[in-house]
Amino acid sequence: MQKDIGSHAPCATSPAGPGQLKPTPKEVYIEPTNRCNELCLTCPRTFFQREPEADLTYEAFVRILDQFPGVERVVLHGVGEPLLAHDLPAMVAEANRRGARVLFNTNALALNRRLAGQLVDAGLDELRVSMDAADRETYRAIRGVDGYAKAMRRTEDFCAHLGERGALRPRVSMFFMAMRENLAQLPTVIEAAGAMGVGTVVLQRLVYFDKGLAVAGQSVMGEVGAEVDRLLERCEQAALSAGVELVGTGRRPAERDEPGRRPGDDYPPDDKYRRG
Numbered sequence: 001m002q003k004d005i006g007s008h009a010p011c012a013t014s015p016a017g018p019g020q021l022k023p024t025p026k027e028v029y030i031e032p033t034n035r036c037n038e039l040c041l042t043c044p045r046t047f048f049q050r051e052p053e054a055d056l057t058y059e060a061f062v063r064i065l066d067q068f069p070g071v072e073r074v075v076l077h078g079v080g081e082p083l084l085a086h087d088l089p090a091m092v093a094e095a096n097r098r099g100a101r102v103l104f105n106t107n108a109l110a111l112n113r114r115l116a117g118q119l120v121d122a123g124l125d126e127l128r129v130s131m132d133a134a135d136r137e138t139y140r141a142i143r144g145v146d147g148y149a150k151a152m153r154r155t156e157d158f159c160a161h162l163g164e165r166g167a168l169r170p171r172v173s174m175f176f177m178a179m180r181e182n183l184a185q186l187p188t189v190i191e192a193a194g195a196m197g198v199g200t201v202v203l204q205r206l207v208y209f210d211k212g213l214a215v216a217g218q219s220v221m222g223e224v225g226a227e228v229d230r231l232l233e234r235c236e237q238a239a240l241s242a243g244v245e246l247v248g249t250g251r252r253p254a255e256r257d258e259p260g261r262r263p264g265d266d267y268p269p270d271d272k273y274r275r276g
Helices: 058-066 088-097 113-122 136-143 148-165 183-196 225-242
Strands: 010-017 020-025 027-029 073-075 101-106 126-130 171-178 200-205 245-247
Touching: 058 088, 088 101, 088 113, 113 148, 126 148, 136 148, 148 171, 148 183, 171 183, 183 200, 183 225, 200 225, 225 245
Parallel strands: 027 073, 073 101, 101 126, 126 171, 171 200, 200 245
Antiparallel strands: 010 020
């Protein structure tokens, strides 16, 4: 089972030998499963040979965390869909118990009410829903399955569940993989996010690898021209009207100050490519 673990600046130390201290990372990425219920045309998993499908066990997860004393931020995703991992709520609870901020990206298709309650009870800090379309056809063309209505319904139900419980966590955001294929739909996604109670939409730029839709011609990075710039301006206007924070346009700095921030609260993520 592959474990997608990344690290950033040190925040704690562990023994490395007599008179020496070895720095340990304050942020780790751990993949709970490499299974997925979508076939996204922007994801390497869809196109390249991979190891056999498997879930990380809770016991193995604990052994991994034990290697990172003082970890402040645990990101529970890789190329698989985290909600398919059998032990995901227990993993969230264990990382939370150790004082870490816990989050992951998801396509939300498996986010039923029972699992939603378990994740809230476990102390999940942030749920990031990958939503790259504003209609059924575009969703299916990008993500390989007919899941638009279900993903939106499950996200809306989750926000309603938080409201019913009066829960402030997890914070819910949407991640939109921006391409020339779908950028015109982002204002509608922003409006829908605001209507269901999602507070933040993150525009995630495509990292391409010359397969499927992950090709240079779809990229909106760099010199994008007047048409894309006008679209981004429309997105900002839509976000203002919907009361949604829009992050990642490159046109203005993101607002990061937030009451009650915890260690490891850096947002948006610094990893260039994450999907749900």
